[in-house]
Amino acid sequence: MANKITKVQTIQHIIDTYGVTGADKDFLLHEVDLINKRNAYKSDKPTKAQRENVVRKEGIVAVMEPGKTYTATDISELMGGKEKEWTPQRASALLKQMVEAGVVVKTTEKRRSYFALVAPTEAE
Secondary structure: OOOOOOHHHHHHHHHHHHOOOHHHHHHHHHHHHHHHHHHHOOOOOOOHHHHHHHHHHHHHHHHOOOOOOEOHHHHHHHOOHHHHOOOHHHHHHHHHHHHHHOOEEEEEEOOEEEEEEOOOOOOO
16 A cells, blocks of 8 residues: 555645745644644553453453354353443454454354464474
8 A cells, every 4th residue: 555645744745836825824834733733642552442452352362262163152152241241243353353463263164253262382
């Protein structure tokens, strides 16, 4: 994917290309300052939801047995179901993240997805 042009780059391009001067240039430069100020406040810390999801993923690993396969619905029911706001959609989203992290393996049989813990290697 090609690099996207940022708002700051676009504003600078408008100023340079069209020779914007006076109050219009001051306005555009003020917009650039606001964008830079907003970007300075962004944090690298995980959000509250991301921190909660780490705990949820640990819970999923705790309930899964090695060598057994589960569907997202199975996981949501094992984690407490709707009483604890565990929907199959939430379980599926977390399982997808776990597959990308290499914690869980996904297999598909007859258009149905199954998840299993990654078998530990013999070197461990």
